[in-house]
Amino acid sequence: MAKDVEGPDGFQTRDYEDPPPTPFFDAEELTKWSLYRAVIAEFVATLLFLYVTVLTVIGYKIQSDTKAGGVDCGGVGILGIAWAFGGMIFILVYCTAGISGGHINPAVTFGLFLARKVSLIRAVLYMVAQCLGAICGVGFVKAFQSSHYVNYGGGANFLADGYNTGTGLAAEIIGTFVLVYTVFSATDPKRNARDSHVPVLAPLPIGFAVFMVHLATIPITGTGINPARSFGAAVIFNKSKPWDDHWIFWVGPFIGATIAAFYHQFVLRASGSKSLGSFRSAANV
Amino acid sequence: MEGKEEDVRVGANKFPERQPIGTSAQTDKDYKEPPPAPFFEPGELSSWSFYRAGIAEFIATFLFLYITVLTVMGVKRAPNMCASVGIQGIAWAFGGMIFALVYCTAGISGGHINPAVTFGLFLARKLSLTRAVFYIVMQCLGAICGAGVVKGFQPNPYQTLGGGANTVAHGYTKGSGLGAEIIGTFVLVYTVFSATDAKRSARDSHVPILAPLPIGFAVFLVHLATIPITGTGINPARSLGAAIIYNKDHAWDDHWIFWVGPFIGAALAALYHQLVIRAIPFKSRS
Numbered sequence: 001m002a003k004d005v006e007g008p009d010g011f012q013t014r015d016y017e018d019p020p021p022t023p024f025f026d027a028e029e030l031t032k033w034s035l036y037r038a039v040i041a042e043f044v045a046t047l048l049f050l051y052v053t054v055l056t057v058i059g060y061k062i063q064s065d066t067k068a069g070g071v072d073c074g075g076v077g078i079l080g081i082a083w084a085f086g087g088m089i090f091i092l093v094y095c096t097a098g099i100s101g102g103h104i105n106p107a108v109t110f111g112l113f114l115a116r117k118v119s120l121i122r123a124v125l126y127m128v129a130q131c132l133g134a135i136c137g138v139g140f141v142k143a144f145q146s147s148h149y150v151n152y153g154g155g156a157n158f159l160a161d162g163y164n165t166g167t168g169l170a171a172e173i174i175g176t177f178v179l180v181y182t183v184f185s186a187t188d189p190k191r192n193a194r195d196s197h198v199p200v201l202a203p204l205p206i207g208f209a210v211f212m213v214h215l216a217t218i219p220i221t222g223t224g225i226n227p228a229r230s231f232g233a234a235v236i237f238n239k240s241k242p243w244d245d246h247w248i249f250w251v252g253p254f255i256g257a258t259i260a261a262f263y264h265q266f267v268l269r270a271s272g273s274k275s276l277g278s279f280r281s282a283a284n285v
Numbered sequence: 286m287e288g289k290e291e292d293v294r295v296g297a298n299k300f301p302e303r304q305p306i307g308t309s310a311q312t313d314k315d316y317k318e319p320p321p322a323p324f325f326e327p328g329e330l331s332s333w334s335f336y337r338a339g340i341a342e343f344i345a346t347f348l349f350l351y352i353t354v355l356t357v358m359g360v361k362r363a364p365n366m367c368a369s370v371g372i373q374g375i376a377w378a379f380g381g382m383i384f385a386l387v388y389c390t391a392g393i394s395g396g397h398i399n400p401a402v403t404f405g406l407f408l409a410r411k412l413s414l415t416r417a418v419f420y421i422v423m424q425c426l427g428a429i430c431g432a433g434v435v436k437g438f439q440p441n442p443y444q445t446l447g448g449g450a451n452t453v454a455h456g457y458t459k460g461s462g463l464g465a466e467i468i469g470t471f472v473l474v475y476t477v478f479s480a481t482d483a484k485r486s487a488r489d490s491h492v493p494i495l496a497p498l499p500i501g502f503a504v505f506l507v508h509l510a511t512i513p514i515t516g517t518g519i520n521p522a523r524s525l526g527a528a529i530i531y532n533k534d535h536a537w538d539d540h541w542i543f544w545v546g547p548f549i550g551a552a553l554a555a556l557y558h559q560l561v562i563r564a565i566p567f568k569s570r571s
Contacts, residue, residue: 064367073367079374162362167438171355174434178348178385185389201495205388208381208501215370215378216352219359220438267340268393270333 050137086211134232172252350431380505428526466546
């Protein structure tokens with residue numbers, strides 16, 4: 001699809017425009033309601049995300065506990081849990097994409113910050129809101145069923161038996177890479193300009209990426225790939241086992257997001273070599 | 286449309302319901318078939334986009350094998366089927382991952398992630414021989430690395446539980462396995478051709494996400510049908526990656542099925558779409 005057009009000076013120009021890098025500190029955005037609205041949106045989205053997903057986890061464990069009146073194949077199953085995570089991300093990203101960018105995940109925020117798509121102030125505020133939302137979401141789940149919540153592990157992330165710390169860390173790194181890489185692809189301005197961009201359908205592959213990673217890594221770590229999700233459950237559950245492993249669920253996702261940002265910006269978009277090329281030739285397509 | 290005439294000749298518009306006013310009124314078709322790709326195109330070897338596409342295929346196939354084989358291992362390690370995502374979860378892992386990855390790499394490499402798809406598109410003259418070979422090599426390497434990471438996570442269970450390798454199950458003959466692979470790959474590659482059809486892209490409002498979605502669903506549905514028979518290959522790179530890392534006799538004994546079957550299926554799909562559905566060679570001769 002060669003959509004190149006002749007610029008006024010005769011040189012070819014691109015049919016898309018990369019937004020300029022966001023400044024690290026943008027004092028002006030602090031004076032705008034849209035920033036605080038976005039932060040509130042991230043808080044509410046993460047609250048709903050944790051509420052639905054952790055409630056699904058606890059419900060499944062109750063219904064499949066054969067020693068407490070459940071049945072072996074009771075509940076929605078592990079597949080249902082994976083659907084809860086992936087499906088919830090899909091609808092929440094759809095709802096908040098136009099308001100805050102629909103991150104719902106500190107790792108996504110971090111990756112987009114590295115790619116200069118959000119300012120430092122906004123990134124920090126988003127992460128704080130996401131963590132607070134996660135704590136509140138899990139808090140609701142505990143409030144609804146305190147004894148069940150404590151008895152069935154609180155939906156917290158920790159390493160399963162039979163896997164070592166390195167495996168858990170690697171699983172979190174690669175899982176978060178899949179997610180953040182999909183986010184970058186879905187928000188690529190080049191693709192948006194060339195395809196008929198239909199915003200409702202961008203969240204779908206992001207939701208599917210989350211769903212896929214949960215299918216693969218629930219047996220290993222219960223699947224974090226979202227530090228706020230892991231943090232919220234760890235805070236409310238508050239036992240030593242989740243806290244012992246908790247560092248994995250921040251270090252892994254942040255490394256995965258970094259690798260995804262690097263891969264998308266420098267390999268796929270080749271932004272470094274393009275800026276070098278601009279000195280040699282104005283035909284910069 | 287900037288350089289096109291706005292006036293429309295009476296009777297010139299052969300597609301009254303779908304045709305936007307002012308375009309293609311001067312020609313017979315509202316779409317343009319891309320010319321056949323040359324077999325050898327030396328110029329693309331000096332372009333970064335060629336290597337970027339290969340890297341994208343490698344990364345995509347790596348992630349595909351990592352997620353799918355890890356899901357298979359999770360199901361096999363579970364004490365019972367209900368304590369895991371189950372066979373349906375495995376099918377979702379394959380189909381959903383193809384959807385997400387084709388979506389991510391469609392604009393970079395065409396999002397093949399499968400040597401059979403690359404072969405089918407090559408037969409349809411949609412990419413050069415150089416590019417086709419490069420893609421297939423990168424896909425196989427990515428698959429080996431993906432399965433290797435899964436083994437690295439759990440070396441002993443990987444070897445004792447079959448390593449996610451494709452084999453013909455008990456109770457089925459090799460002919461059945463081959464037939465299943467041929468038809469399964471036909472479904473997939475035929476869907477790929479339909480999703481990337483130039484005629485449909487011009488006439489439907491082309492929405493980028495709706496091409497990967499049916500491709501992912503095709504993979505999901507074929508897995509629902511043929512996991513009991515062969516564990517479902519329909520992707521030679523996927524079968525090769527697991528076979529190399531697992532490296533047992535019975536995986537290698539059946540391995541030829543997972544190259545011959547998919548390549549035959551892809552060829553049949555290419556013939557069907559190009560000769561029957563689109564009748565391209567007959568049109569170009571007229």
